[in-house]
Amino acid sequence: MSGTELTENELIEERIDLSRNTCPNREQRANGINVWYGKASDLAKEARSGCLRQRERNFQQSSGCVLNFYLSVRIGTIRDAVAIYHAPVGCSSAALGYRELYRHVPVELGRPANFDLHWMTTNLGERDVVYGAGEKLREAIKEAERRYNPKAIFVLTSCTSGIIGEDIEGTVSQVQPEIKATIVPIHCEGSRSRLVQTGYDAFWHAVLKYLVKKPEKKQKDLVNVASMLSYTWQDRLEIKRLLGKVGLRVNFVPEFASVEQFEQLSEAAVTAPLCPTYTDYLARGLKQEYGIPYFLYPSPMGVAHTDEWLREIGRHTGKEREIEALIKEEHEKWLPKLKAIRQEFENFKGNGEKVEVLGALGQGRLLAQVPYFDELGLKSSAAMCQDFDNLILKDLEKLIAQMGDFDILVNTFQAAEQTHITNQRNPDIAMTCPFQGGAFKRDKGVTRVHALRSDAHPWSAQSGYTGAIAFGNFLLQSLKSHSYQRTMKEKTQSTYKDWWYKQPNSLYYLKAEE
Amino acid sequence: MGISEPLETNNVISGAIEAPRYSCALAGAYSTAVGMFGVVPILHSGAGCGIGQLFGQFYGGGQNAGGPYGGTSTPCSSLVEEHVIFGGEKKLESLIESTVELVNGELFAVISGCVPSLIGDDVGAVIRRYKEKKPEIPIIHVNTSGFAGTSYEGYEYFFDSVIDQLLEEKVPKEKGLVNVFGIVPFQHIFWKGEARTIKTLLEKIGLKANLIVGEFDALENLKKIPAAEYNIILSSWVGHETAKKLEEKFDTPYISFPGVPIGPKQTSEFLRVIGERLDVSIDVIEDLISSEERRAYRFAEYVGDVLLIARPHPYFAVVADSNSAVSITKYLANEMGYLPDIVQITDNPPEEARELINEELTTGLETPAWPEIIYEVDAYRIRENLKDRNFMFLLASSLETFISGPEFNAIHLTVSFPSYDRIILERSYAGFSGGLTLMEDVMSKYAGPL
Numbered sequence: 001m002s003g004t005e006l007t008e009n010e011l012i013e014e015r016i017d018l019s020r021n022t023c024p025n026r027e028q029r030a031n032g033i034n035v036w037y038g039k040a041s042d043l044a045k046e047a048r049s050g051c052l053r054q055r056e057r058n059f060q061q062s063s064g065c066v067l068n069f070y071l072s073v074r075i076g077t078i079r080d081a082v083a084i085y086h087a088p089v090g091c092s093s094a095a096l097g098y099r100e101l102y103r104h105v106p107v108e109l110g111r112p113a114n115f116d117l118h119w120m121t122t123n124l125g126e127r128d129v130v131y132g133a134g135e136k137l138r139e140a141i142k143e144a145e146r147r148y149n150p151k152a153i154f155v156l157t158s159c160t161s162g163i164i165g166e167d168i169e170g171t172v173s174q175v176q177p178e179i180k181a182t183i184v185p186i187h188c189e190g191s192r193s194r195l196v197q198t199g200y201d202a203f204w205h206a207v208l209k210y211l212v213k214k215p216e217k218k219q220k221d222l223v224n225v226a227s228m229l230s231y232t233w234q235d236r237l238e239i240k241r242l243l244g245k246v247g248l249r250v251n252f253v254p255e256f257a258s259v260e261q262f263e264q265l266s267e268a269a270v271t272a273p274l275c276p277t278y279t280d281y282l283a284r285g286l287k288q289e290y291g292i293p294y295f296l297y298p299s300p301m302g303v304a305h306t307d308e309w310l311r312e313i314g315r316h317t318g319k320e321r322e323i324e325a326l327i328k329e330e331h332e333k334w335l336p337k338l339k340a341i342r343q344e345f346e347n348f349k350g351n352g353e354k355v356e357v358l359g360a361l362g363q364g365r366l367l368a369q370v371p372y373f374d375e376l377g378l379k380s381s382a383a384m385c386q387d388f389d390n391l392i393l394k395d396l397e398k399l400i401a402q403m404g405d406f407d408i409l410v411n412t413f414q415a416a417e418q419t420h421i422t423n424q425r426n427p428d429i430a431m432t433c434p435f436q437g438g439a440f441k442r443d444k445g446v447t448r449v450h451a452l453r454s455d456a457h458p459w460s461a462q463s464g465y466t467g468a469i470a471f472g473n474f475l476l477q478s479l480k481s482h483s484y485q486r487t488m489k490e491k492t493q494s495t496y497k498d499w500w501y502k503q504p505n506s507l508y509y510l511k512a513e514e
Numbered sequence: 515m516g517i518s519e520p521l522e523t524n525n526v527i528s529g530a531i532e533a534p535r536y537s538c539a540l541a542g543a544y545s546t547a548v549g550m551f552g553v554v555p556i557l558h559s560g561a562g563c564g565i566g567q568l569f570g571q572f573y574g575g576g577q578n579a580g581g582p583y584g585g586t587s588t589p590c591s592s593l594v595e596e597h598v599i600f601g602g603e604k605k606l607e608s609l610i611e612s613t614v615e616l617v618n619g620e621l622f623a624v625i626s627g628c629v630p631s632l633i634g635d636d637v638g639a640v641i642r643r644y645k646e647k648k649p650e651i652p653i654i655h656v657n658t659s660g661f662a663g664t665s666y667e668g669y670e671y672f673f674d675s676v677i678d679q680l681l682e683e684k685v686p687k688e689k690g691l692v693n694v695f696g697i698v699p700f701q702h703i704f705w706k707g708e709a710r711t712i713k714t715l716l717e718k719i720g721l722k723a724n725l726i727v728g729e730f731d732a733l734e735n736l737k738k739i740p741a742a743e744y745n746i747i748l749s750s751w752v753g754h755e756t757a758k759k760l761e762e763k764f765d766t767p768y769i770s771f772p773g774v775p776i777g778p779k780q781t782s783e784f785l786r787v788i789g790e791r792l793d794v795s796i797d798v799i800e801d802l803i804s805s806e807e808r809r810a811y812r813f814a815e816y817v818g819d820v821l822l823i824a825r826p827h828p829y830f831a832v833v834a835d836s837n838s839a840v841s842i843t844k845y846l847a848n849e850m851g852y853l854p855d856i857v858q859i860t861d862n863p864p865e866e867a868r869e870l871i872n873e874e875l876t877t878g879l880e881t882p883a884w885p886e887i888i889y890e891v892d893a894y895r896i897r898e899n900l901k902d903r904n905f906m907f908l909l910a911s912s913l914e915t916f917i918s919g920p921e922f923n924a925i926h927l928t929v930s931f932p933s934y935d936r937i938i939l940e941r942s943y944a945g946f947s948g949g950l951t952l953m954e955d956v957m958s959k960y961a962g963p964l
Contacts, residue, residue, distance in 0.1 A: 059612035062557055062564020062590035069565050084530070088628060088660030090538025090563070093570025096913070096932045098533065103916045118894075120532045124661050127528075129632065140530035147532075147894055159560050160661055163598060163632045190560035191594050191629055413565070415586040416616065434579065435565060437587040495582040496616055509612055 006050045011390035016285045018209045021169055022187035023201040023281060027054065032195045032389035036410035037417075037507040040400050043408055047393050054194065059509035061437070063413040065190030066199035067158060069094045074229060075186070075203070076119045077101055077453075079112075079258045080151045082144040082181075083119040086137050086166065087158030091190075092121045102256055105233045105456045110240075118148050124160050132164065134171045141175050141183060151259035152211060155185045162189035182259075184210040195387050196412060197362075201281040203254070208285040213263040215290060219249075222268040223313055224286070226279040227252045230361070230450040234461035234470075235274075239300065242310060242330075242464055246322040253282075255453055266290040270316035272309065273299055274463070275364035277391050297395045299364065300463050302372030303331070303338060334465040341472035342377040348428075348479060354379040355479070358422060359431040361385065361449045363392050370403055376472050382407040382425050384418060409506055415439065416496055420506040429478055438496075441489035447478035527862060533893035535835070535860045535911060535931050536701060538660035540627045541567045542668020545575070547623045547656075548584040549699025552732035554619035555583060558606050558637060559627025561592035563660075571665065575700025575931055576938030589613040593629045602635050610644055614651055620733035621680075622653040623672070631659035652733055654679040666752050666861055669698045673756040677763060681740050684764055688741040692716065692792070693724045693760075695745060695753030697774065701861075702837060703933045707942025708774045712748070715945055718802050719785060719794050740764040744792055748774050749837045750874075751867035772874050773837035774942075776845040777949025778807045806946040814849075817953050820961050821850065829853045829883075831903065831922075833896055833910035834930035835861035840874045842909055842929060845949050847879045854885035855905040860930070862891050897921075907956065912936070925959045 008014075013029045026032035033054045036043055046052040064070060067087075072094045075083045085092040098117045105111035120143070122128075122136050137155065144153050157168060168185045176183050186206040188199050223243055227236065240250050251268055253261050265271075269292075271283040276296035283294035295312045298305035307327050314323030345355050357373055360366040360383040373380045388396075388410045400406075411417050415437025422430045422439045429445040440446045451460035459474060461467040494501075500508075536542075540559065544567055547555040557563050568585035572578045580587055591609050593602045606624070614622060626637050641655045658671040673695070694712055699705045709728035716723035724742060726735045745760055747753045747770035757768035769791055775784040782803045789799040830852045832839050836859050846852035857875055868889065876884045890896050893913055900908070900922055908914055908924040912935040918926030928936045929943075929952075943952040 058608045059616060060561075060590055060592045060609065061586050062568075062588045063561050063586060063592065064565045065560045065562025067566075068562030069569055072566065073569065088538050089531070089534060089536070089664060090541045090570065090660045091566065092533075093537035093541060093574065094566045094568075096533060096535075096570060096574050097934045099913050099916055100934055118532065120530045121534070122530045123527060123534070125528075125663075126661055129661050136528075136530060143530060158628075160628045160632065163629065190562045191598055194561070194592070194594050412561075413586045435568070435586040437580075437585070438582060493582065493618055495587050495618060497618055500616055509616075511608075 004050065005048050010050070011393060014284065016205070016208070016281065016288055018205070018285070018289070021185070023198070023205040025193040025198045026195040026201065026387070026389050027193060029201065030389035030391045032197065032387055034195055034387040034410055034412045035507070035510065036388060036408065038407065039405055040396065040408045041405045043388065044393060044397050044400060047388070047390055055513070056511040057509045058511050059416065061413070061415050064196045066193055066196060066202060067091060067156060067188040067190050070196050070199040071156060071186065071188050071203060074255060075154050075156060076117055077256045078152070078154070078254055079115050079117065079256065081118070081154060081259055082148055082150045083154045083156060084137070084140050084144060085119065085121045085156050085158065086124070086133070086161045086168065087121060087156070088124045088160055089121050091158045092119060095119050102454050104454045109233060109237065109456055111233070118144070118150070120144060129160065129164055132166065133161070134167060137166070137171050138175045141179060145179050145181055150181045153179070153181045153183045155183060157185070157187050157189050159189050159191045162191065182210055197277055197387055197389070200278050204282040204285060207254070207262055207282065208289065211259070211262040212265045212286070212289070215267040217267060219264070219267045220269050220317065221248050222251050222264070223248050223317070224251045224253065224265055224268040224271040224292070225274060226282055227255050227274055228278055229255060229453045231274055231463060232451045232453060232460045233456040234458055235463035235467060238461060238464035238466050242326065243313065245326050246314070246319045248313070248317060248319065266292065268292055270294060270313060272313055273297070273364070275299060275362060276367065276395070277362065277364045277389070280391050297367065299368040301368035301467070302375045303334065303465060303468050304375060305368060305371060306464050306468065330465045334469055337469045338375070338472065341469065341476060344476055345377040355429065356381065356427040357429040357431065357475070358382055358384070358425055358427040359449060361433060363388050365449070367392060367395050367399055370399060370406070372468065374403060375468070376475070380406060382409065382421065384409045384411065384421065386410070386412045416500065417506045419496065420500060423501050424504070424506065429475060438494060440485050441492065441494070442485050443482065443489065445478045445482065446485045447475065527891060531892050533913065534891045535913070536665040537567060537570045538665065539658040539663040539668035539671055540625055540660050541571050542665030542698065542701070543625045543656045543658050543672040544668070545571045545665060545700045546669045546672040546698065546727070547625065548572070548581060549705060549727045550732035550735070551730045552620035553583070554613065554617050554622050555588050556609060556613055556622055556624045557588055557590040557627060558602065558624055558630050558635070559590060559593060560629055561590055563627050564588040564590050571700045573934060576703040576933045576936060578700070578938070583619070589617065598629060598633055601633060602630055603637070603640050606635070606637065606640050607644070610640070610653070614648070620652065620731070621736065622651065623656055624653065625656045626658060628660040631662070652680065664862070665701050666698060669752060670755040674759065676736050676739070677756070677759050680736055685741045687743050688722070689743065690720060690792070691722045691724060691738065691742045692744045692746050693726065693739050693742045694748060695756050696747045696749030696770070696837065697727055698752055699727050701835065701931050703931055703938050704942035704944070707940045708944040710940070711942055711944035711948065712774065715781070715785065716788070719789060719798050721792065721794070740766070742766055744769065746788065747771070750840070750870045751836065751863045772870060773841035774944045776841040776943045776952060777849050778810045778946050779848055780841060780844060781946050782807065810946045810950060813947070813950050817957060819964060820957050823964055825906065825960060827851050827853060828906040829855040829904040830907040830909060831856045831900060831905035831924070833858045833860060833908070833914060835859070836863045836867065836871050838930050840871060842943070842952070843875055843885065844878060845943070845952060847881050849949055850953065852907070853881060853883040854879065855903050856888065856899065857885045858888045858890050858896050858899060860891055860896070862889065909956070927956055927959055
């Protein structure tokens with residue numbers, strides 16, 4: 001295979017086939033993997049030549065499935081809808097916080113005062129597993145309508161409903177005539193794919209197939225933005241502020257959106273990313289079905305990328321001049337602040353060495369974070385990301401060309417591997433996420449990768465210009481805090497035995513190829 | 515297909531439910547494993563089961579992180595389609611090998627989820643082979659699944675496996691040793707503090723209490739189970755299957771209480787009954803009661819003004835699992851003069867337990883105001899049932915946090931699962947001074963300058 005390079009349409013299955021019940025898995029659609037450790041340039045080379053293959057591990061930790069938690073804590077935030085989990089009772093327990101989500105956002109900051117979120121479980125039991133549960137699902141859909149008169153009812157599948165062969169489409173088409181709400185079946189059986197991002201595609205597939213309406217009118221000032229739970233209320237406000245200044249409106253989906261906002265996706269001027277691989281399937285689908293232009297790179301993280309992100313939107317909305325004026329105005333305000341942060345980082349060690357940070361989370365965040373850290377004057381000689389697929393290959397190649405090579409550990413919340421790489425690299429700041437096990441127990445700085453959606457504090461922002469500055473200051477602050485992680489390292493037992501830290505390979509448990 | 519020996523339940527709910535306040539049997543077994551320090555759970559399931567329960571059990575159970583073995587720290591076979599077709603046994607085999615090699619732990623507990631149950635993996639055989647190869651490694655298999663029941667049944671499944679696979683032989687009884695069951699880690703959000711308080715109380719009357727949950731040295735504690743003279747069950751139904759099985763296998767008698775005792779009255783009664791059954795000297799019991807009571811009531815005098823001037827004899831509502839609902843309602847009614855308006859029980863106890871619960875919540879109350887008692891798991895109906903009533907306080911879960919004021923004009927406190935809005939580490943309402951803690955929490959919700 002060496003020497004051959006695959007073209008874009010060999011790398012990615014570009015066509016979205018809405019006549020099917022669901023999307024292809026990321027493994028098939030874009031050769032996705034979530035096991036890799038080595039140089040980013042080698043990863044890109046293997047992917048480009050088509051040699052990159054998913055490998056097995058002999059040791060694995062619970063890392064999330066297509067349904068949990070990617071969809072189970074998201075779909076339930078859609079307003080005037082009901083989510084029904086066609087699953088045993090445990091598959092939806094992650095959604096039990098539903099009545100508390102977004103409630104901490106003050107109404108003065110634009111959160112609707114009145115909203116009510118809903119979900120149900122068909123609570124599959126031993127009997128259902130033997131006899132099937134189509135009737136139960138039908139009744140649940142009817143009950144959801146009786147209770148809440150929603151505009152949409154999402155039906156989410158599970159390993160169990162999949163393995164016992166529930167005919168979801170059959171049940172839905174049978175009951176739909178009796179139901180006013182649009183029923184939207186989402187095929188998110190946990191066992192269908194190794195890659196949690198398949199869940200995004202499965203969700204968008206259902207949205208495109210069932211919920212998006214043919215455009216009644218074009219809304220030339222409307223920008224679709226797919227927002228995730230890792231973007232806070234302040235991030236939304238910043239994006240609204242920036243686009244509002246040039247007379248554009250933002251259609252944030254799916255988190256906390258109304259059903260109407262989904263229906264209107266086809267009327268927007270452009271689809272813009274926060275995370276490219278989260279937005280990808282939706283953006284392509286809207287382009288293919290309704291001709292809505294899109295771009296997937298860059299995301300509005302850091303000053304330079306925010307500039308480019310705004311320019312891209314400007315190009316698609318005929319606002320180029322206004323955007324340039326906006327960028328100029330914003331730079332005047334924020335660049336001096338960025339410079340001050342940069343200086344403080346540069347002086348931090350006192351020996352001319354840069355502060356080293358180990359970060360990233362999703363593959364999209366990888367593309368955004370590495371240049372942003374460089375902007376702050378930080379060094380990131382290694383990064384982690386949850387998965388990798390060909391959707392970001394071109395942008396990764398570009399990133400390597402710009403920033404130079406770096407090491408990359410691809411794994412989906414594999415706590416032992418993450419603890420190992422953090423220990424071995426020993427960066428000044430290790431960015432963590434609640435799902436990284438014991439990686440936080442260390443001597444140097446620890447902070448979070450991102451805050452969450454209901455966080456309305458300006459201190460937690462990361463997007464746009466205010467976010468670039470807020471997060472820079474936030475990272476500076478993290479360098480001054482050590483007591484919790486140090487004490488925990490000293491006083492609690494490690495989950496893993498000592499030998500783990502003494503051997504050099506974070507991917508020690510990579511299974512030999514047969 | 516499914517569970518080889520299903521536990522007998524008469525409380526299966528057949529319809530769809532909105533947001534029930536528990537998770538599945540896998541989740542209950544997993545929470546139980548994580549709740550005793552030294553057990554390494556190994557999930558033989560899809561990759562999302564551990565993370566799902568990090569959100570659904572550990573965060574829900576008092577906003578706790580997964581700790582060293584929970585959440586993403588939990589080894590998991592992460593089954594996908596190819597295992598559905600070809601089986602997951604080989605994957606599990608190598609996962610057990612690597613886990614034992616890598617992870618510090620005393621006992622390894624393989625917990626099966628829906629996928630292996632549905633595809634018919636012979637997990638028992640995998641474990642037997644491993645045991646033959648490595649007899650020195652303590653390992654059990656909790657043969658459950660998501661569709662086999664609720665978190666509460668998962669707790670029983672865990673102990674069922676311990677009894678069958680870890681506790682093979684009868685051992686001599688140890689004088690004064692008692693096991694305590696019925697507190698389900700995370701589902702009973704105050705589990706750690708409750709376990710500690712009950713242990714201390716029992717030690718004060720000369721018993722050696724094996725709480726198991728919330729304690730270190732899990733393997734040693736589990737192995738001690740057969741040596742106990744008595745099993746104490748702090749629930750009208752949870753832990754009863756376990757107690758019955760231990761009675762059959764090891765001739766250990768058991769005694770049950772409707773919940774963890776809160777405040778001096780319930781705690782004194784608890785100690786007197788225990789004392790009588792276990793032959794503790796009456797003097798020891800009564801001395802402890804009188805010194806602890808004296809202190810607790812002396813302190814209770816300090817809430818007098820904020821109680822009697824600001825919010826005297828208010829009606830209150832409770833939404834909680836049966837253990838918590840009974841103990842909290844009794845404390846408020848019998849010690850603080852609060853009036854029970856409605857009690858909704860959310861853990862779906864079996865019929866025979868309901869009789870006892872009903873009795874506790876009526877004739878067991880020192881007030882003519884008997885509450886309406888409703889057994890309900892559906893969050894929509896629970897909310898409907900709270901409409902148009904007199905209560906001024908709502909002791910419930912964080913599902914009610916934001917609706918309590920606007921919809922019911924009531925002051926809310928999270929005392930039951932899920933508790934996303936209260937971080938519970940060591941706090942509990944158990945024991946003589948637990949009632950004072952409960953009053954602090956309730957009254958701090960409205961206290962201000964008088």
